[in-house]
Amino acid sequence: MRSSATTHRFDHPWAGLVSGPLAWALGFQANYALADWQCVYSVYPAPYGLAIALIVSLLGGWLSVRAMQSADGGIAPPETMRTRRFVAGVSIGVAAIFSAVLAMQFVAALVFTGCER
Secondary structure (H helix, E strand, C coil): CCCCCCCCCCCCCCHHHHHHHHHHHHHHHHHHHCHHHHHHHCCCCHHHHHHHHHHHHHHHHHHHHHHHHCCCCCCCCHHHHHHHHHHHHHHHHHHHHHHHHHHHHHHHHHHCCCCCC
16 A cells, blocks of 8 residues: 555656647657648547647647546655645646647648648
């Protein structure tokens, strides 16, 4: 049984701050890089790539939530703990915003192929 003072192995308060924008940027660039190819071969990988990017963004937000909920993270000073929770809160917000953007792009990729004329 774990005590409440122990930390999780993967609780990084900044995870959502990095994963959301990075997942969106990589998914967005991949979709543009594959746009001509998918029209020529009639294969549409955009929804799959966006689904993966959405999962990555949500995973980063989840790690930030865990970091915010963890005890003290092995850090004793209260100022450091407040900073850690602030970073985790900002990261959760950033991950939520980018997850919403990725979800909207995912729905659009299901409706439109990019090859409409």
